[in-house]
Amino acid sequence: MADSITSGPRSYLEPLNLRGRISKPQPKGLPLVNLGFNELPYGPSPKVAAAVAEASAQVASYGTPLCDGLRAALAQANGLDADQIICGNGSEELLDVIARNFVRPGDEVLISAYGYIQFEMVAARQGATLVKAAEADFTSDVDALLGAVTPRTRLVFLANPNNPTGTVLPVSELKRLVEGMPSDVVVVLDLAYGEFTGFDHCAEVHALAEGRENVIVTRTFSKAYGLAGLRCGWAHAPAAMMPSLYAARGMGSVNRLAQAAATAALADLAVVKARVDEIVAERRRVAAALADMGITALPSGTNFLLVRVDGKGAEAAEALVVHFFDDAGIIVSRTREAGLEDWLRFSLGTPDQNDLLLQSARNFMEGPA
């Protein structure tokens, strides 16, 4: 029964068998609320919608391959040099581009124990050996990462905040990581959820990369900017890497609509920040309400929570995933990583959607009447 909602064990042979996919009708015929993919629950702002509509009249022509306007806007918004910015078809593409540049079969790619699943896929596509460093309290551990470096380590991927745990290392720890890393190991700091920890946090992470020849910071418009479906991400990388990164990237990988939308979103940053503030306030409210019921969330710097039923194991997690769907039409993500069997992950929705989730959680904890 549960398996019809969530996927089975991960397999590189079944890349589309994604966690959280629904393959049965909602039993009460309720509208589905998908909180399984860490997406933003809002539509495009009016300015972004207008920019997409305008660009749609020009889709007969290619977007600019180098994303000139978007890079200029990103440079301006983040206080960076536009020549150190490369855009991609989602940051996902850039993770691959980076690995294609620096990793050959047999090389080691280092991540933390509960690191982002895409890092594993990227390493597998290069035929690399994946090495996982232990975590402490479901949080990446800099000493463990540094201790796992070998002469074959080429690349370190660290999402901070991390997905699926949501936990965050302070910038002082990231500094220790980049300072302790051999200069021939490329460190990728993935800031996909950075805005939900703070725009200041993002700025500090970019500052850490400035002047270093082996540190890349990746960002995305998919999460805080709410443009997941358009596919646009970017990386802040050392100037010396740029020619080879472009050589490894598709020429027209960032489409015209995505460039227009992302550029407009940067010009409409007050809306983005207001939405991030609402999500962060909801994150606090929902985590506190769940804690009162006996459902504990890990501390999160993201737009999602990883939770478990206190004192219960994987079966309770599985039952709660099924309950959310059957009871309220809510889709969440079942985490099956070794060591995360007791947990499930959901993104914060609108306040109404979160209320629905809280009521459904209450129904679960109180049991059948």
Ligand SMILES: *Cc1c(COP(=O)(O)O)cnc(C)c1O
């Ligand atoms: C969602 C996510 C991304 C972003 O993916 P896009 O390809 O930009 O949509 C990157 N890293 C992590 C950790 C994520 O969770």
